[in-house]
Amino acid sequence: MTLSILPTVFLPLTLTLALSLHAQAARAAATPPPSQEGLSPQAQLVLDGTRETQLDLWRASPGGDKIMVLVGFHDGSDALFLVDTGAATSVIQKDVADALGIVADPDAGGYIQGLSGQAPWIRGTLPEITLGGFTVRGVDIAIGLPGLPEYIGALPLAGILGNNVWSNFVMTVDYPADRLTLSLDGHAPKRAPTMDWSANSARTTLTLHSEGLTPAGKRTRTTADVDLDVDTGAGGLIIIGARGEPFRGFSTIGEEPVNGLGADLDKIPNGKLLSRTHRIPVARVRLGGQTLAVDASARWLCAEGPCEQHPGLSGLAGYEVLREHRVIFDFPHNRFWMTKTAGPVRQFDALAAGLARELSLHPDDPDRAPILASLQWSSGQGESALQTLQAALVHKPKDPELTVMVAKAKAIAADFKGEIETLAGLEPEDLAEQGVWIDYIDALVLDGQIDHALEIARRASETAAPVPDHSEDFLVALADAQLAAGQVEDSAATIAAANKASPRGGSAHLVRLARIAATVKDRYGVIVAMRDLLRIIPLQGLPIWLYALSTEAGDVATFTRDVETAMARLHPDQRPFDFLGAGYMAVGNEQAARAALKTGHERDCAELIGADRDNCDAWYWALGKERLDEAELKSQSAMKALPGNSAYADTGAVVALARGDLVQARERALLAAKLNPSDPYLLWQVSRLAAM
Numbered sequence: 001m002t003l004s005i006l007p008t009v010f011l012p013l014t015l016t017l018a019l020s021l022h023a024q025a026a027r028a029a030a031t032p033p034p035s036q037e038g039l040s041p042q043a044q045l046v047l048d049g050t051r052e053t054q055l056d057l058w059r060a061s062p063g064g065d066k067i068m069v070l071v072g073f074h075d076g077s078d079a080l081f082l083v084d085t086g087a088a089t090s091v092i093q094k095d096v097a098d099a100l101g102i103v104a105d106p107d108a109g110g111y112i113q114g115l116s117g118q119a120p121w122i123r124g125t126l127p128e129i130t131l132g133g134f135t136v137r138g139v140d141i142a143i144g145l146p147g148l149p150e151y152i153g154a155l156p157l158a159g160i161l162g163n164n165v166w167s168n169f170v171m172t173v174d175y176p177a178d179r180l181t182l183s184l185d186g187h188a189p190k191r192a193p194t195m196d197w198s199a200n201s202a203r204t205t206l207t208l209h210s211e212g213l214t215p216a217g218k219r220t221r222t223t224a225d226v227d228l229d230v231d232t233g234a235g236g237l238i239i240i241g242a243r244g245e246p247f248r249g250f251s252t253i254g255e256e257p258v259n260g261l262g263a264d265l266d267k268i269p270n271g272k273l274l275s276r277t278h279r280i281p282v283a284r285v286r287l288g289g290q291t292l293a294v295d296a297s298a299r300w301l302c303a304e305g306p307c308e309q310h311p312g313l314s315g316l317a318g319y320e321v322l323r324e325h326r327v328i329f330d331f332p333h334n335r336f337w338m339t340k341t342a343g344p345v346r347q348f349d350a351l352a353a354g355l356a357r358e359l360s361l362h363p364d365d366p367d368r369a370p371i372l373a374s375l376q377w378s379s380g381q382g383e384s385a386l387q388t389l390q391a392a393l394v395h396k397p398k399d400p401e402l403t404v405m406v407a408k409a410k411a412i413a414a415d416f417k418g419e420i421e422t423l424a425g426l427e428p429e430d431l432a433e434q435g436v437w438i439d440y441i442d443a444l445v446l447d448g449q450i451d452h453a454l455e456i457a458r459r460a461s462e463t464a465a466p467v468p469d470h471s472e473d474f475l476v477a478l479a480d481a482q483l484a485a486g487q488v489e490d491s492a493a494t495i496a497a498a499n500k501a502s503p504r505g506g507s508a509h510l511v512r513l514a515r516i517a518a519t520v521k522d523r524y525g526v527i528v529a530m531r532d533l534l535r536i537i538p539l540q541g542l543p544i545w546l547y548a549l550s551t552e553a554g555d556v557a558t559f560t561r562d563v564e565t566a567m568a569r570l571h572p573d574q575r576p577f578d579f580l581g582a583g584y585m586a587v588g589n590e591q592a593a594r595a596a597l598k599t600g601h602e603r604d605c606a607e608l609i610g611a612d613r614d615n616c617d618a619w620y621w622a623l624g625k626e627r628l629d630e631a632e633l634k635s636q637s638a639m640k641a642l643p644g645n646s647a648y649a650d651t652g653a654v655v656a657l658a659r660g661d662l663v664q665a666r667e668r669a670l671l672a673a674k675l676n677p678s679d680p681y682l683l684w685q686v687s688r689l690a691a692m
Contacts, residue, residue: 041140042164042167042168043168044137045134046134051183052133052182053134053181054132055069055180056069057173057179057348058070058354060154060155060350062347067083067232068081068082068083068152069180071130071158073129074127077100079156080354081158081159081161083161084161085201085229085329086162086231086233087160088162089141089142089200090126090139091121092124092143092158093158102124105123122143124142125141136165148160151374153378163201166331168331170183170184170330170331171331172327173329174326174327175327175341176341178347179348186332188335188337192337195230195335201229202336203314205225205226205227206287206321207287208298209222209283209285210280211281211283224246227315228314228317229315230288231317232319232322232327234319236296236299236320237299237321238301238316239298239299239314240314241301241302241306241307241314244298244303251279253277254570254572255275256277256571256574257274257275266508266511266679267502274569277299278300279300282298285317285321288336296321297573322338326338326340351378354375358372364391369389369402376388377409382413386410389406390406398425398426400434403423404426412643420447423440424440432467432469437470437477438473438476438477439676441453441480443674443677458478458481461478468502472502475498476495479498479509480683492513492516509680510532511546513525515680518688523550523551523552526547527555530546530547530550535566541576541578541579544576544580544583545582545586547562547563548583548587551587556587559583560587563580563583567580576600577596577604578604578619584596585597585623597623601617612638614634614635614638615638615651618631618632618638618655619655621655622651622654632656635651646671650669650672653668653669653672653689657689666686673685673686
């Protein structure tokens with residue numbers, strides 16, 4: 001299954017993976033300022049004759065929007081840091097700071113402001129870092145900021161370098177060449193645009209061109225200048241407050257997540273998750289001396305009034321408008337401009353480089369085994385990853401993280417009994433802490449060990465310490481085991497108890513409630529749960545499809561109204577066209593189904609490559625019941641390329657069902673569920689196909 005491509009969401013304080021870090025206080029001058037309360041002082045560059053140095057850009061995948069560089073430390077070690085010109089303050093993982101002996105000063109720091117809010121930070125100081133041939137001393141750094149991810153893809157992330165470091169240099173990011181150049185010399189063109197970093201962000205003027213149709217159908221255009229921060233850590237265009245006003249007549253209005261949305265659809269609470277935003281279609285951008293033709297949608301926040309939640313932020317211009325150029329930030333001379341790549345165009349193989357470094361520097365370190373194994377997995381070396389983890393377990397027996405990774409490696413290799421046996425060696429609390437307790441219980445169920453699953457799930461739910469997230473997971477796992485054992489009413493009651501125990505509150509686990517209803521052929525129970533989920537989060541298309549599968553002729557008009565109401569709440573380009581098409585197809589509205597599937601296929605699949613493209617094509621063709629022989633070949637190719645991918649296996653099941661091969665559909669659905677046993681949709685697919 002290929003879930004609908006959702007817009008990039010802003011995870012709460014997930015830093016530049018979805019937003020930028022800004023110190024809130026403003027500076028008055030554009031020259032390197034002294035330290036002020038809440039802001040980091042500029043780190044000190046040590047000159048030893050070097051005038052310029054070059055570094056490779058590390059990305060999790062070719063063309064990835066997050067760029068990193070290798071940073072050397074005072075103890076001779078090194079690590080990857082995100083390059084973020086939207087960050088005033090640099091950031092480091094707490095465990096990396098501990099390993100380097102960096103001591104936090106509890107009396108120093110402040111808070112970091114991002115699009116999702118603010119978080120306190122405690123200041124530490126890196127005595128020295130090296131960037132190629134340059135040495136920088138006294139780097140103020142925020143330690144252990146909440147939300148900083150440990151990995152970008154398979155590459156371990158040590159932190160973020162912000163403008164308290166970059167402001168020493170003329171920094172050139174050549175995206176097509178995968179190269180970052182740091183220089184002391186500017187060489188700015190005479191007409192190079194100015195850049196203001198008085199607020200510790202690289203702010204410059206963009207000219208945005210928007211066009212669209214009036215209500216009367218006449219095409220009209222507008223152009224306006226907007227001051228935004230050029231942010232190498234951001235993905236697209238964001239405009240905040242009154243700066244978007246010239247484009248109001250061109251904008252669409254819709255609801256989308258701004259303050260964060262978890263990936264687990266079944267844990268979405270009954271609450272307000274979405275915020276009302278505007279989207280501005282952008283046809284051209286004038287930035288850094290270049291005019292760029294783009295097909296972008298700028299997100300306009302606070303279009304309806306004051307913007308107190310984003311103090312000091314004007315908006316962001318990120319990867320979407322930078323990716324095809326050589327981008328120069330001349331901090332010392334307050335200039336910003338862009339050119340074509342200096343070449344040669346290349347894709348630095350960061351995954352291979354990271355794996356080679358890890359094998360060279362830390363081949364037998366059990367503490368580094370998760371990193372090495374992740375790199376091996378991502379490089380297609382599944383057997384080597386398993387060997388790495390098993391060797392580490394000899395030194396750290398029953399280590400929860402290593403044990404769970406070994407179990408997952410066995411599952412990817414289709415050794416599902418080995419997965420179960422491995423997980424059985426950990427205590428329920430450890431499995432819950434690692435987020436795999438529900439997986440373990442449902443893996444037992446799928447293996448036919450229903451009575452055993454029910455017994456240990458009940459014992460854990462009764463005896464485990466009352467940790468909110470753990471208590472909820474113990475109850476959800478028990479509900480799954482009860483349902484498998486035919487205890488339908490008990491299962492529903494246990495889900496109600498899980499909702500009550502949930503720290504999120506409200507009506508979560510709606511997919512599981514619908515699955516319980518489907519087990520006893522209570523189609524109205526399914527419909528009620530899916531209508532509720534569709535109301536809470538219309539961006540997710542799955543409830544549309546599951547709702548449609550439970551309708552009869554008399555329900556179609558209500559279904560259509562519900563779906564149209566939900567879709568009207570979204571920006572037109574953000575609708576879940578795959579499931580929308582599947583839903584319309586299920587209720588017999590083939591014309592609407594084909595229109596949605598055509599639009600979704602063009603949007604979601606066009607820029608994908610390799611197995612992802614094969615899976616996307618197969619998914620859309622199967623939903624539309626067209627080109628099914630080609631869909632089967634593409635699905636087989638995707639599953640062969642990534643045999644441990646549950647979504648690819650589910651696509652294969654949907655393709656087989658569309659081709660009329662029920663036996664193969666059941667086999668693939670079971671494989672998908674075994675690869676991701678806690679997913680209630682995949683469990684539902686197994687039950688649904690078994691009942692056919």
